[in-house]
Amino acid sequence: MATAERARNRVDTRDFLSVDGQLNDEELMIRDNVRTFVSAELLPRVPEWYELGTLDPAVARELGKLGLLGMHLTGYGCAGSSAVAYGVTCLELEAGDSGLRSLVSVQGSLAMFAIWRYGSDEQKNEWLPRMARGEAIGCFGLTESDAGSDPAAMRTVARRDGSDWVLDGTKMWITNGSIAEVAIVWARANEGVHGFVVPTDTPGFSANEVKGKLSLRASVTSELVLDGCRLPADALLPQAQGLGAPLSCLNEARYGIVWGAIGAARSCFESALEYSLGREAFDKPIAAYQLTQAKLAQMVVEVSRGHLLALQLGRLKDAGQIRPEQVSLGKLANVNAALGVAREARTVLGANGITLEYPVMRHANNLESVLTYEGTAEIHKLVVGNAVTGIAAFR
Numbered sequence: 001m002a003t004a005e006r007a008r009n010r011v012d013t014r015d016f017l018s019v020d021g022q023l024n025d026e027e028l029m030i031r032d033n034v035r036t037f038v039s040a041e042l043l044p045r046v047p048e049w050y051e052l053g054t055l056d057p058a059v060a061r062e063l064g065k066l067g068l069l070g071m072h073l074t075g076y077g078c079a080g081s082s083a084v085a086y087g088v089t090c091l092e093l094e095a096g097d098s099g100l101r102s103l104v105s106v107q108g109s110l111a112m113f114a115i116w117r118y119g120s121d122e123q124k125n126e127w128l129p130r131m132a133r134g135e136a137i138g139c140f141g142l143t144e145s146d147a148g149s150d151p152a153a154m155r156t157v158a159r160r161d162g163s164d165w166v167l168d169g170t171k172m173w174i175t176n177g178s179i180a181e182v183a184i185v186w187a188r189a190n191e192g193v194h195g196f197v198v199p200t201d202t203p204g205f206s207a208n209e210v211k212g213k214l215s216l217r218a219s220v221t222s223e224l225v226l227d228g229c230r231l232p233a234d235a236l237l238p239q240a241q242g243l244g245a246p247l248s249c250l251n252e253a254r255y256g257i258v259w260g261a262i263g264a265a266r267s268c269f270e271s272a273l274e275y276s277l278g279r280e281a282f283d284k285p286i287a288a289y290q291l292t293q294a295k296l297a298q299m300v301v302e303v304s305r306g307h308l309l310a311l312q313l314g315r316l317k318d319a320g321q322i323r324p325e326q327v328s329l330g331k332l333a334n335v336n337a338a339l340g341v342a343r344e345a346r347t348v349l350g351a352n353g354i355t356l357e358y359p360v361m362r363h364a365n366n367l368e369s370v371l372t373y374e375g376t377a378e379i380h381k382l383v384v385g386n387a388v389t390g391i392a393a394f395r
């Protein structure tokens with residue numbers, strides 16, 4: 001065996017710090033199942049979806065069969081897995097594509113979590129089992145075109161008419177919006193923000209797909225229009241009071257992104273490593289040049305550090321001790337790290353790096369959305385800044 005090959009075999013390039021040695025048997029099994037499913041069933045299809053700017057909604061049922069939708073919730077057909085198992089799942093899905101992780105995040109951590117945490121027994125029984133199986137896709141409508149980072153500025157209104165509720169307004173940038181059977185819609189009423197469970201065949205509800213995205217193309221993003229959308233009294237999420245309710249759902253999805261971003265980064269690193277070992281320039285593999293090795297070494301540092309950070313947050317979450325500002329720190333750090341890795345990896349691949357034949361530019365483009373949604377990097381800096389200074393600088 002060549003010296004270089006011997007040296008390389010001493011480390012696991014996929015998990016340099018042996019972080020997965022901290023996982024229990026169930027978490028390792030879930031990791032392996034999701035990894036195999038992504039590489040065998042999804043990765044062969046992702047480039048085409050990306051090129052077409054779509055995602056086959058039937059994937060939801062496949063993910064449901066694997067028990068990945070709402071997997072960290074208990075009851076109602078949900079698996080009740082650990083937060084770490086859910087994190088590992090997000091990592092492996094996003095190593096495929098951020099759009100896959102987005103589908104699972106929005107379904108399980110936003111739409112299902114909102115019903116599970118704030119819904120009535122009837123709402124839970126009606127929706128959660130079907131959503132867990134992927135037979136009903138959910139979306140989560142908080143953002144509006146003029147109220148993104150500041151959802152308190154939302155203009156969508158809910159007014160009472162007899163015992164009914166009537167919703168009017170427009171939500172924007174809503175993942176899964178036009179493929180959803182059910183929308184969780186947040187709207188302002190006289191007494192504050194309420195959440196509603198809106199079947200998407202309700203008269204007055206419509207969804208229009210956003211076209212022309214250059215990022216997160218293997219994901220459906222939509223505008224939701226609520227035009228005199230009349231709902232029965234029991235569409236209200238009874239336990240959700242005020243803006244804190246939707247914001248608490250965001251913690252769940254942001255936590256998944258902490259892990260997912262490292263999956264995208266790992267995929268970029270692996271692609272750059274493999275390419276650099278095979279590509280020759282000036283009579284040597286480009287991996288043999290110090291400038292390339294500096295890039296690869298920094299990528300390993302970022303992926304390993306981010307992986308450890310994710311595991312620590314997972315352990316805190318499983319112990320019921322995680323705080324929103326810790327999730328913000330994780331999302332901020334890991335998405336920034338992943339973007340850095342993706343951009344650097346792209347340079348290693350030269351011209352090939354800009355094509356769909358390799359995953360790197362796709363991940364780099366996706367991560368621009370991931371940096372923005374679920375709270376922009378600036379918002380998470382302000383959350384961490386608030387936590388350490390005690391001074392809120394959002395306004």
Ligand code: TGC
Nearest residue numbers: 102105142148149151152175243244247248324373374375
């Ligand atoms: P503020 O006055 O600070 O808070 C209002 C109430 O909410 C509580 N709260 C939270 N509760 C739980 N978890 C959190 N992370 C919370 N953050 C705040 C807070 O305690 C308060 O409760 P109470 O009882 O005192 O009323 O609110 P603010 O208006 O000053 O805003 C704070 C800020 C900027 C942090 C918040 O607005 C924010 O997080 N903005 C970012 C919005 C955002 O992330 N939107 C994401 C939309 S969903 C999405 O992007 C899905 S992408 C899906 C995919 O993966 O494809």
Ligand code: FAD
Nearest residue numbers: 140141142143148149173174175216369373374376378394
């Ligand atoms: P803005 O809030 O207008 O921000 C623009 C810039 O100003 C950013 O850099 C921001 O950080 C900065 N800024 C804003 N306020 C401050 C401040 N106080 N201090 C300093 N800088 C500030 N939303 C949903 O509700 N559901 C979804 O399913 C969903 N899916 C999405 C999918 C995709 C692909 C994308 C791109 C977005 C999605 N979103 C969704 C919306 C997303 O959450 C918002 O885009 C995000 O919250 C930012 O809002 P904005 O785009 O309006 O930007």
